[in-house]
Amino acid sequence: MSVLETKNLGIAFGGLQALEDVHFSINEGEIIGLIGPNGAGKTTVFNLLTDVYMPTQGVIELDGNNIVGKKTYQITQNGIARTFQNIRLFKDATVIDNVKIAMNSQMKYSVLAGMFRLPSYRREEKAVSKRAHELLEVFNLDGYAHDSAKNLPYGKQRKLEIARALATNPKVLLLDEPAAGMNPTETMELMETIMLIRDKFHVAILLIEHDMNFVMGICEHIVVLDYGRIIAEGTAEEVRSDPKVIAAYLGGE
Numbered sequence: 001m002s003v004l005e006t007k008n009l010g011i012a013f014g015g016l017q018a019l020e021d022v023h024f025s026i027n028e029g030e031i032i033g034l035i036g037p038n039g040a041g042k043t044t045v046f047n048l049l050t051d052v053y054m055p056t057q058g059v060i061e062l063d064g065n066n067i068v069g070k071k072t073y074q075i076t077q078n079g080i081a082r083t084f085q086n087i088r089l090f091k092d093a094t095v096i097d098n099v100k101i102a103m104n105s106q107m108k109y110s111v112l113a114g115m116f117r118l119p120s121y122r123r124e125e126k127a128v129s130k131r132a133h134e135l136l137e138v139f140n141l142d143g144y145a146h147d148s149a150k151n152l153p154y155g156k157q158r159k160l161e162i163a164r165a166l167a168t169n170p171k172v173l174l175l176d177e178p179a180a181g182m183n184p185t186e187t188m189e190l191m192e193t194i195m196l197i198r199d200k201f202h203v204a205i206l207l208i209e210h211d212m213n214f215v216m217g218i219c220e221h222i223v224v225l226d227y228g229r230i231i232a233e234g235t236a237e238e239v240r241s242d243p244k245v246i247a248a249y250l251g252g253e
């Protein structure tokens, strides 16, 4: 069964139908690419999936349950995490604290236990610290654990953002232009990391990306949007040779 499925999803901003009849599904462990020319509606799909906007039509099912209308924090708790086009980190906090803050929603000790540093708090804190270090190791960031996030090179800040998203234990990870601004070496490294994440955490990954080599290189399935509608979907080979896709991209040049 699919982890996430949208049916007849749509949203209008005033007179502009930004998305219409968007239907796709994603299974556990699958990497799907969402592509399309500028303004096609890709980020709006992410904003609907995370309840930044309320759809004007359709449903979004996570594990078979409609999540439309749930609050963003409930959606995170239910298992959807995202990163943004522009990096959002606590820049003055350390790398490890950035991950621990993201884990906060998963912590179970009471306020009282926290205030008085009771054993239940210390146990939980220790477990969180251990998990945060393990996550940083996956991203080769553990050596930077006590540096300020703002001192990390750009590519590593992007990785830290993904580590923060994973810290919430998602079933579905949404990555908005993860390779934006990266040099070719960083991009290659990121491709390997994303595949590793999929294998290690069994998470479903939906990613928006303009770098076609990146998308074609790691996505098993690609959904192409143009003017808010799905115009094609399939494997990299199928999408690449689809005349509708070629026309959409040429039209946007």
Ligand SMILES: Nc1ncnc2c1ncn2[C@@H]1O[C@H](COP(=O)(O)OP(=O)(O)OP(=O)(O)O)[C@@H](O)[C@H]1O
Pocket: 013, 016, 018, 036, 037, 038, 039, 040, 041, 042, 043, 044, 045
């Ligand atoms: N809050 C909003 N109010 C009005 N129009 C909006 C809003 N958000 C998005 N839009 C419009 O919806 C359409 C889709 O925008 P969206 O940002 O989703 O495109 P995109 O495919 O992510 O583009 P890009 O690749 O440039 O990031 C655009 O026409 C945009 O102007």
